[in-house]
Amino acid sequence: MIRTSSLTKRYGRITAVDDLDLDVREGDVYGFLGANGSGKTTTVRMLLGLVLATSGSIEVMGRAMPSGARQVLPEVGALVEGPAAYAHLSGRANLALFDAMGQGARRATRAGRVDDALARVGLGGVDSRPVHAYSLGMRQRLGLANALLRRPRLLVLDEPTNGLDPQGIREIRGLLLELNAAGTTVFLSSHLLAEIEQMCTRVGVLDRGRLVVQEQLDVLQQxxxxxxxxxxxxxxxxxxxxxxxxxxxxxxxxxxxxxxxxxxxxxxxxxxxxxxxxxxxRTLEDVVLAATSSGSDTFSAPAVGR
Amino acid sequence: MILVELRKMVRSRRTWTTILLIDALPTLVAVLLAITDLGPRPGQGPAFLSAVLTDGTLFPLAALAIVLPLFLPIAVAITAGEAIAGESQAGTLRYMLIRPVGRTRLLVAKLVSVMSFVVLTVLVVAATAYVVGTLLLGKGDVTTGSTSISGTSLSTQELLLRTLLALAYAMLCMLGVAAIALFLSTVSESPLGAALGTLAVLIASTILLTLDAANALQPWLPTRYWLAFVDLFRDPILWRDVVRGVLLQLVYVVVFLAAGWANFTTKDITD
The missing domain is CATH 3.30.70.100 (Alpha-Beta Plaits)
Incomplete structure (x- = not known):
């Protein structure tokens, strides 16, 4: 479903993603773990063609990215670094607008798709208040609804439960597992170990731009x-x-x-x-801690030897 | 995608607020003229204003002459400056691109939307000015014909044709502004930065035009031939500056759109 080889991204002298070989199979719930700043988001953006790789190749659903974006992306739903919407419009109007973008969305069935997506994420009965009056959790749900609009075969979700209360997290987890059971491959990027441990079948761990673990979860937890x-x-x-x-x-x-x-x-x-x-x-935490160095948002001074 | 952008533009409250503000100035001028009956002497002040006192139907032209040199470029710089940087700031740009909307297609849609906004503004200003002009300043004697700047009479038909030409010329000038702003909008992270950058270019150009030491530069400055549309109302039409203006604006449009396209299609979207 997703396959990268030697994927590398450099910003000037900083290497954000280093020689990454991802392998996500069809039907997986793939947990992409990594501390903040470890290169998760850059990787997700490269998979979607938003950021262009310095070197290496990406294949999504059998096609090269970003050159195959026009064929690949209509079948991908994504949430990248938080949801975004036009704040002065209602959630429903936002989805209708996003649905009208790009090609291949029939106008006659638009309202149905929008209602369906809203219902799936628990916003079915939402009124016409503008998005700027939404709570954080509602925005997150709206972002998910946007990802689900075109009934994608692959979901790429960056921190999908951000801003949700425990009840909401449980709902969304249920929704994602349900979609996965119906055949959707889910690529879940998160820094929350528990979230990955509860949902995923396969785990990749990123540390300072390098993939240090990639394995089935039950193998890791032997x-x-x-x-x-x-x-x-x-x-x-x-x-x-x-x-x-x-x-x-x-x-x-x-x-x-x-x-x-x-x-x-x-x-x-x-x-x-x-x-x-x-x-x-072994818990996932043991595995991750053993495989990674300290978080990349710490900058401790090097120890001075005597 | 073009339809989506147009729908967004028409539904945006800001579009209409801007048009309303732009429309307010010529209306205020008409009211003042009607009350005081004090027009500028022929050859001074904004073009056509002196003629307006005798013929209110000419007021749309005067209104456009008031709006074009300053208000409209500001509105265009803001709207076009926001085109890409605004979506980027709101975070919606990434969701558009992964829908997917091609980057070139998005840029074209944005440009069309900005130019439609200009057309809409000009139409609203002209229509309001016609109504206000005829109501407050009265209709002139159309049979004697309106006067050209050169003093000879123009038939109504001739006047209409020249007005359309002048509008087309003004649109082209605004397209030049839009191209610069759109380019900056693909470079800058902030819509305000792109708009202010564009205005800085226009203001610098205007200042350099008044400076004798900058003589060598002047034929290449973007605002150099902006007011050449007035020449279209001379009898016979003085084509020289209009033609140069058209060519110069085309150069600006091509160069900046190409630069904007090249930058945007190869850019990392990291908002």
Missing amino acids: PTGRVVVHTPDADRARALLDGQVEHQEGERLLVRVPDAAALNALLVGGGVRVASLSAER
């Missing part, structure tokens, strides 16, 4: 081969497990065993009361 056990009888359990305990912290034990169920049986059989027991998995 069990580590350790089991976390909470028990009030920690010392007894420790004696029973004989050297398999790697770490103890009060009532919490970290045990290196391959099979959590067998461990449970062993402990209970040995008279140890088990409060909870689960296979340890």
